[in-house]
Amino acid sequence: MPIPFIMPKMDMDQEEVVIDQWLKNEGDTVEKGEPVIIVETDKITSEIEAPAEGKLARILYKENQVVPVTQVVAFILKEGETEADLPHVETADDETQQDTHQSKSAIEGKPISATSLAKRIAETEGFDLREVPAVGEKITKEDIDAYLQTRCKIKPRVESPATPAARRFALAHNVDLKTVEGSGPRKRVQASDVLNAVQQMSHKTPDRQSTATKLEPLQLTSMRRRIAERLTASYQNIPHIFLTVEVDISRAEKVRKQLNQKASTKGFPNISITTYLVKVISVCLMRHPFLNAYLKDERIHFWEDAHIGIATALEDGLIVPVIHKANKLSIHEINRQVKTLSQKAHEGSLSREEIQGGTFTISNLGMYGINSFTSIINQPQSAILSVGAIKRRPVVVDDEDSINVRPLMNLTLAADHRIIDGAIAAHFLVDLKDLLEDPEGVINSG
């Protein structure tokens, strides 16, 4: 077999050389190691030596022609060999023809331009050069390397790199790992990334809620603003104390029933529980002047009469019409005023006088079923009474521990501790309880 004269690769990244000059012609005898070709690379010119001793045959590349490295450029015939022994080799022309042929048959009709080395790799590796994207004009070995790398890249089973702990958290918190930016190496999602994402999600949830309720901010009405200011000032300035007492109103109910029977025969309206309370409280306040007083300029000022305010809920706020000099009014007169003022309150037709000058307030939430509650003192008063619902409950009624079911009502007094100590408040409240539980004297008094 004739020995192929192969163009050696002189540099790691070298792909081709230009034949500068053949120092020997076809038919010349060469010694092994004798310079035969002078080639040019981008860096230098070099002498290429004969790989063996023999006769130079079939020069495949002419001077000034570009030769891919590792390509056979000629053959050396050993002693006794002739040109007939030479194998068939594709010439550069053949390759060009093949290129043309390929380009014609290419589906996209685009001619393939590739270096010979690239072509050879494609042939050896068995893939289609048309699949290889080229960076420059020609497909190079680098292009093929890049292509092969992407082609061989394993498609991972899971799309997002994440630590096992991160995956566990993602599963537990129902977080899509693809939505989480990984802080780990190669953008790997760490457990802390998932937890941060969860936290952000939980922050977003109230955001959404506030958007939902963020319809239109409600401008405070002047009434609402005044309520807000006054109650804030009261609660901030007055040290409140609260006392609660339970009142058995079975006798009061009986009295009220009798009154109502009489009233109906006279065509009077029914006596309400509020009326009843106003009456009894006004009497009681006369016995306990500190509860019917106020603090101003380091003095305690006492009122001569009991002017009882009745906290009345309105659709958009709260108003406190006043029964003036309640201590001097009959229960029927009080009842009349209570009803009139209540009606006016709801109509919004209360006069200035009708809401001024209160010395004590009662607030009744019993009709809502509230057992007991506390109220904020209505300045400049010094006490307010919170009235709970009347409910029938079992109660010990004598020293024999007998239990009866009685209508019971909780009263909670809020008092200004600056002028009313607990004992004073207690005396008032217990006195009030006694009067309410034994009402005949009070009611009949007026």
Place this chain on the structure above:
Amino acid sequence: MPEITFRQAIHDALVEEMRRDSSVFLIGEDIGTYGGAFGVTAGILDEFGRDRVWETPISEETIVGSAVGAAIVGMKPIAEIMFMDFLTLVLDPLANQAAKVRYMFGGKATVPMVVRMPSGSGTGAAAHHSQSLETILMHIPGLKVVAPSTPYDAKGLLLSAIRDPNPVCFVEHKLLYKTKGEVPNGEYTIPLGVADIKREGTDLTIVTSEIMVHKSLSAAEDVSKEGISVEILDPRTLLPLDVDTITNSVMKTGRLLVVHEAVKTAGWAGEIMASVSESPAWDYLDAPMRRLTGKDVPIPYNRFLERAAVPQEEDIVREIQAIVSNQY
């Protein structure tokens, strides 16, 4: 508690058990008059005489082979291989006989013997006298492999090893002999197969043994100043391995580093990591498990190269920092 050296703790365990149990005897090279290559058996010959302290010619196969025979017939030999490197000479009696007898005789014969073997580098003893070959032993079912790191563990584990009805390889790192630690007076045992947390932490679990426990403890102390909390877990017994304690710790910290002096390839770090992979702790890992081990080379004689061949404190510090800061 009195503080004694690792060497003294092993010495005391040997003496106490020889006094307690007359079937216990020592066999090895230079363990009598000379007191052993590392002085562990100094003075034992004087107390117990030549019937209990057998000094042999330089033939490790004879030492272990005789011990196996003696154990099968009811004695409790404690053999000493002067250097663990000579393990390769005794693999037949140890791996092919001692480890199998109990199984092959259906439990009717037991081999209650201990082979003590000083291991490890750091003494300039070069390639023939510096290896850590415990993984070879771990690969043989029927053997137990104990590798203590403190005097307390050494004494308690050695007593358990001597009383165990199976062949137990007792690995003693040479650099530990002079280290000191508190050891209570009197008898106590530590069960084989139970790991010990040498330092509690929350950010990273280091599983390590022998001298590397101490290097890891120093490294953990170093990085604690950066706010890194390292848990250090010493298996103490490498075979059987206390996998539960290891996986529990990894579940707590989410990160694992195994440090051993034995070479990396097919070293026991791989076994620990594989066990964690198979356990529920896998789901708790928040970083790749890592190992810091001896390099895959024979231990060099040159002291700089010898130092470079096995993990040092600064290497452990770097590795902890890298793992905790998500560099892997």
